Amino acid sequence: EADIYQTPRYLVIGTGKKITLECSQTMGHDKMYWYQQDPGMELHLIHYSYGVNSTEKGDLSSESTVSRIRTEHFPLTLESARPSHTSQYLCASSEYGTGAFYEQYFGPGTRLTVT
Amino acid sequence: DAKTTQPTSMDCAEGRAANLPCNHSTISGNEYVYWYRQIHSQGPQYIIHGLKNNETNEMASLIITEDRKSSTLILPHATLRDTAVYYCIVRSSQAGTALIFGKGTTLSVSS
Numbered sequence: 583e584a585d586i587y588q589t590p591r592y593l594v595i596g597t598g599k600k601i602t603l604e605c606s607q608t609m610g611h612d613k614m615y616w617y618q619q620d621p622g623m624e625l626h627l628i629h630y631s632y633g634v635n636s637t638e639k640g641d642l643s644s645e646s647t648v649s650r651i652r653t654e655h656f657p658l659t660l661e662s663a664r665p666s667h668t669s670q671y672l673c674a675s676s677e678y679g680t681g682a683f684y685e686q687y688f689g690p691g692t693r694l695t696v697t
Numbered sequence: 698d699a700k701t702t703q704p705t706s707m708d709c710a711e712g713r714a715a716n717l718p719c720n721h722s723t724i725s726g727n728e729y730v731y732w733y734r735q736i737h738s739q740g741p742q743y744i745i746h747g748l749k750n751n752e753t754n755e756m757a758s759l760i761i762t763e764d765r766k767s768s769t770l771i772l773p774h775a776t777l778r779d780t781a782v783y784y785c786i787v788r789s790s791q792a793g794t795a796l797i798f799g800k801g802t803t804l805s806v807s808s
Binding site for chain 2: 586613615617619621624625627630640641670672674685686687688689690691693
């Protein structure tokens with residue numbers, strides 16, 4: 583059982599609001615990731631971090647920002663939510679390393695609806 | 698990382714084996730094949746991975762062809778709870794980057 587948590591699980595919010603999606607893991611993993619997934623569509627990597635004070639943009643351009651001040655915490659922020667941000671956001675983590683076994687543990691996701 | 702090709706969807710009767718194919722004809726020597734699945738928009742779950750030998754664990758078996766250009770994930774006795782999207786991912790062991798997911802195969806198990 584993966585120890586990675588996301589809150590809130592569901593969020594409905596109005597246009598223009600600032601929101602922060604929380605992601606925490608208790609496995610001590612250095613690497614953390616945010617994926618975005620529209621219903622019935624592929625997962626797209628939007629942000630990742632290799633450790634504290636490290637953040638990078640993923641393959642899909644996103645207006646969101648992330649921070650990594652603590653190893654266990656990787657929040658995602660939208661300064662001004664828009665309907666186009668409506669999606670599911672999935673957080674994941676993994677150990678640091680380039681070995682063969684590379685399991686990414688996923689959280690349950692946050693389903694965001696912007697009205 | 699090499700691209701993969703999977704069928705969009707497959708059906709399987711409950712209790713029968715589900716064989717999910719994946720083509721990765723451009724795979725290179727240091728790239729592993731990983732399988733994940735995603736049940737109804739939950740977070741994806743790791744199933745199995747391999748390099749060139751066949752692999753088996755409590756969830757599934759992975760058969761990789763000798764030329765490594767394709768593989769098959771086998772769920773030996775599919776149940777209704779195995780209905781999910783199955784992703785085949787090829788990743789270099791040297792790359793410390795995130796897994797990149799494609800469209801996957803939607804497996805529907807029916808009674």
